[in-house]
Amino acid sequence: MVTLRAFRALRPVPEKAARVAAVPYDIICEAEARSVIARNPLSFLRISLSEAELTENTDYSNDQVFSKAVENLHQFIKNGIFIQDAEPSIYVYRLSNNIRKQTGIVACCSIDEYERGMIKPHETTRPDKVENRKAQMLALKAHTGLIFLAFRSNEKVKNLMSEVTSQAPIYDFSCEDSIRQTIWRVSQPDEIIRAFSDIRTLYIADGHHRLESAAKVREIMRQQNPSHTGKEEYNYVMAGIFPSDELQILPYNRIIEDLNGLTPDEFLKKLTENFIVRETRKKKPSKSGDFCMYLGDGKWFELRYKADKAPGDDKIENLDVSILHRFILSPILGIQNQRTDARIEFVGGIFGPEELEKYVDTGHAKVAFSLFPISIDELFEIADSGKILPPKSTWFEPKLKDGLLIHLFFGDKL
Structure with a gap:
């Protein structure tokens, strides 16, 4: 009550x-x-x-x-x-x-x-x-x-x-x-x-x-x-x-200042360990488990999370923001703490993929990630379980x- x-x-x-x-x-x-x-x-x-x-x-x-x-x-x-x-x-x-x-x-x-x-x-x-x-x-x-x-x-x-x-x-x-x-x-x-x-x-x-x-x-x-x-x-x-x-709920997208010493080709190769990577015209993912990534020069890539890498039934670990962190931001780009690392910035979904392109094309960032938004039911389920979402998971608009x-x-x- x-x-x-x-x-x-x-x-x-x-x-x-x-x-x-x-x-x-x-x-x-x-x-x-x-x-x-x-x-x-x-x-x-x-x-x-x-x-x-x-x-x-x-x-x-x-x-x-x-x-x-x-x-x-x-x-x-x-x-x-x-x-x-x-x-x-x-x-x-x-x-x-x-x-x-x-x-x-x-x-x-x-x-x-x-x-x-x-x-x-x-x-x-x-x-x-x-x-x-x-x-x-x-x-x-x-x-x-x-x-x-x-x-x-x-x-x-x-x-x-x-x-x-x-x-x-x-x-x-x-x-x-x-x-x-x-x-x-x-x-x-x-x-x-x-x-x-x-x-x-x-x-x-x-x-x-x-x-x-x-x-x-x-x-x-x-x-x-x-x-x-x-x-x-x-x-x-x-x-x-x-x-x-x-x-x-709109996505909370990410831009990263650098590629952690990697060339774009080296970075793309590392991504293939856990994702199916292909060039695309899409700028927004159409479902959970997919990401769109911008590396500049007008090139967008679709990253599809390989199903055999799924962490089981843990709701938090299966969120796209968690997958991005566990398989890309932390091991490849060296970002351990998204709250404190100055190399990452968050862009509310209200601004659209064009804003992500602008950040990269102007040299402010080297890579941008466009995410699929969490659902309100997922948010309720996680809150009911007493768990906490990763940083910057939701943008209400x-x-x-x-x-x-x-x-x-x-x-x-x-």
Whole structure:
């Protein structure tokens, strides 16, 4: 049984929402954020990535960063850019384009349920990133970005959301990425909240660091509050919760700086030990177990994993990202740790194979690998087993926007 809780969202006035909405802080670099802010001073990046307004290369853990975020949020409120809903609500959030749409619920989830394993992760977190988000949450006294959660599709929940979407939304606009953002407020949310009591498990799609940070913030707040009851706002974290059958996972592709001292011909020969290698016009693999590889000069290769090399029934070891690491990245290219080796970079599938070609053709990399995406069912199965996916295994698209809904720890004050 999953517990949802309504909250009084701090949110932009409708006429400013399109300008406030921003990409998540962790998919944009500081230089790009500076450029966005220069064009649009209402961007929520001024709060979520406030170091972009300080001296270049300011350490993101510097206290000035968090002070700047607080200053900017207070200024947005003072200038009437943000308002707060008068009564606790939940929200229906739809992201759509001409091809597809996904519709979910925004509400607060119990941090206790996360710690009890009812909200399941599939990635490990980095302590430095957790500490950074923890410090920002404590400074702002708020959750300013959505945890992206998924649940096994439930017709009752979807029907209730459909009823809401027949009404007038509070926001309806398209961003620069052509994704339409539509949000409805549900001021009488009891029926939807009850429907979620039939759902036993939620899964983290994106936002592992935010959720772990929220758990650490809750512990600090609990220790500082002698009257702690467990019902305070800081015991709950804001999330966007979407049905699995509407989610899209794209691959997380890889580019490698060099061939570890090998010539292209030597590299190709080594690959034939574990793969059937052939030149191809394909730039994306059509099934799991296949890879497409770009070596420059317009040459793409298809790598088909030899079936007799299969590692058995281990779900993690059979993932394409694991096969790539075990048979290519580690033994041939000398990359032992994908998290720390500076020779590897990760490119979200949203950018397409043309981006991979550009990296290689401009000399930024020597080889690029295009992968087949993991399925949502595979992710659920691995999370249910308590296992962790290899680094950078999933890229969910579209990304939920920051800045449209904010959850305050103390209800109506910062």
